[in-house]
Amino acid sequence: MRLRAALVSFGPHASTVPAESMRRAPEVDAMIIGEPEEAIVALAAGATFGPELAATVPSITWRRGHEIVPHTAKGTFTGFLTMPFPAWDLVPLEHYTLPLEGKPYIIVETSRGCPYSCDFCVAPIHQGHKFRERDPKVIVDEIARAKRELGVSHFYLWGDTVTLNAKTFSRFCDELIARDLDVHWFGNARADNLADPAFVERLRKSGCWMLAMGIESASPETRKDMVKRLEEEKVRAAFTNLRASGIKSFAFFIFGYPGETPLALEQTTNYAIDLDPDFANFYPAVPYPGTELYEKAKRDGLLASEDWSRMEYSYYLLRGNGLDEEVVMKAINRAKRRFFLRPHYIARHAGDIARLVTTKWRVVGDIVPRLFFSSTPPPPAAATRGRVAATAD
Secondary structure, three states: OOOOOOOEEEOHHHHHOHHHHHHHOOOOOEEEOEOOHHHHHHHHOOOOOOOOHHHHOOOEEEEEOOEEEOOOOOEOOOOHHHOOOOOHHHOOHHHEEOOOOOOEEEEEEOEEOOOOOOOOOOHHHHHOOOOEEOOHHHHHHHHHHHHHHHOOOEEEEEOOOOOOOHHHHHHHHHHHHHHOOOOEEEEEEOHHHOOOHHHHHHHHHOOEEEEEEEEEOOOHHHHHHOOOOOOHHHHHHHHHHHHHHOOEEEEEEEEOOOOOOHHHHHHHHHHHHHHOOOEEEEEEOOOOOOOHHHHHHHHOOOEOOOOHHHOOOOOOOEOEOOEOHHHHHHHHHHHHHHHHOOHHHHHHOHHHHHHHHHHOHHHHHHHHHHHHHOOOOOOOOOOOOOOOOOOEO
16 A cells, blocks of 8 residues: 655644635645744654644644644744754755846845734744844854855845844844855845944945845825834835945835725835835735735625635735726736836846846746736745745756
8 A cells, every 4th residue: 555645734824724724725634833843843753643643743733534633832943043054955056046146045044023013914923923033143153154065155034024123133244244254145124124324334244235125005004004114214214225335125015905096006106116126026915814914805895706826926816996906917017017117227227137137037038028918927936025035047
């Protein structure tokens, strides 16, 4: 008899609505709620699906015949602050390179958890709201080892908002500067963390190459509805400081949030052009199950579909105020054309465009036809607000 390995999944859906997720995915044997590391280790060590599983792996919801057995706890990676060096030697790093740079890179996790409460975001769902950050010296030790042993000099600092604690992150920058490792890094930030020009200059001196920020909307009222607390003057200060320091900026905008109209989408496009970041992307509002946005959409009758397979950035599943999937996706594609095809933008980024063609020509070949001829944008390179990402060749 041929045995089948158990199929176990984790992520936002599993962490918020595990029983419903199990019903919608009958091929999955179990789902891990919360952070998965310790549950995965227990399963790899031989934990079996049976009556004792709840005691051994309390963060798992599993299938016993036709019954779905609920979890009794939420997973937390208690070893996060002291986790070992990842086995990057098992990964063909040469296949994963940065656009524009054309160099291999690795991920270095700096922090987990987000104290903010943006109602569309899935990050706190499985990592929580408590902000946990690794010691700056330990992070730099990991970067130094990676450069020494793997020959890698580009790093994606992984965290929902890596610059959140300016005091601690300044220590990280100072450590990098003192060791003179000659590395380049990028990651996610918040605009209001970048309003101090001295802090931004310190980021640059430590090797910061690019920072991504969720701006979301031109409307302060819409950002308030999203529970996205951003002050306009700090948004503009962030882009001014990044441009002055030579750090590339990547801004993200959400189209079709409940209460918006077709005019609001055009205003956000105009706002993106006015802010003039180095790069931008425009996403439809996605009501992920488990988020407050999903509950709001259900409560107000705004969900056009409950098809979870379409609850991602390639689709728009809300309706209201003259917005539907066709209107929003066309507005997104129009925003991309208006933003990227400006003569001023093309002239300023001619070098970047040439490097992108040479480093990621397959990606360019896929994007350009869609940009000109499609009303539906391609799936993004990253999801879950890990929004800055590189693609494999």
